[in-house]
Amino acid sequence: MEARHKIALLLTLVVAVFLFSCSKKGPSVDCDINKGACTRAIGNGSISFEITPRPVRTMRRLLFRVRLRDIQYDQDRIKLFLEMPGMEMGENFVNLKRISKGVYEGTGVIVRCPSGKTIWRANVVLDKIGKVSFTFDLGNRG
Numbered sequence: 001m002e003a004r005h006k007i008a009l010l011l012t013l014v015v016a017v018f019l020f021s022c023s024k025k026g027p028s029v030d031c032d033i034n035k036g037a038c039t040r041a042i043g044n045g046s047i048s049f050e051i052t053p054r055p056v057r058t059m060r061r062l063l064f065r066v067r068l069r070d071i072q073y074d075q076d077r078i079k080l081f082l083e084m085p086g087m088e089m090g091e092n093f094v095n096l097k098r099i100s101k102g103v104y105e106g107t108g109v110i111v112r113c114p115s116g117k118t119i120w121r122a123n124v125v126l127d128k129i130g131k132v133s134f135t136f137d138l139g140n141r142g
C-alpha cells in the first residue's frame with residue numbers, strides 16, 4: 001500500500017472513531033440538580049422540580065419536591081417516575097403528596113447503577129394534563 005493511501009485510511013479511521021464517540025454521547029442533561037430547582041413550562045403554567053439534600057447522592061433517603069404554578073390540579077398526589085435513559089432499571093417511583101397549595105413532596109431513593117452510569121430522568125405525571133421530564137447527572141455521586 002502506498003504511503004498516501006495509508007494516511008488516507010488512517011484519517012478515515014480517525015474520523016470514524018470521532019463520529020462514533022460523538023454519537024455515543026448519551027442522553028442530554030437538561031437539569032443541574034445540585035444547583036436547585038429546575039422548571040419546565042406546561043400548559044399556561046410551569047412545574048418546578050428539586051431534590052434535597054444537595055448534593056444529591058444515590059442510596060440515601062431523598063426528598064423530592066414538585067411545585068406547580070398556574071396549573072389547575074386538584075389531586076392530592078403526583079407520581080414521579082425515576083428512570084435511566086436507555087437502561088432498564090426496574091420500576092422506581094416516588095409518591096408525592098400535597099403539602100400545601102401547588103406543592104407536593106415525597107421521599108425516595110435513587111439506586112446506584114451497576115454499570116456506573118449516572119444520568120437519571122425524573123418524569124412527573126399529572127393526570128389529564130401531561131408529563132414533564134427532567135434529566136440530570138449525579139456525576140461522581142452516582
Ligand SMILES: [Cu+2]
Pocket residue numbers: 084087089113114115117
Ligand atoms: Cu442503570
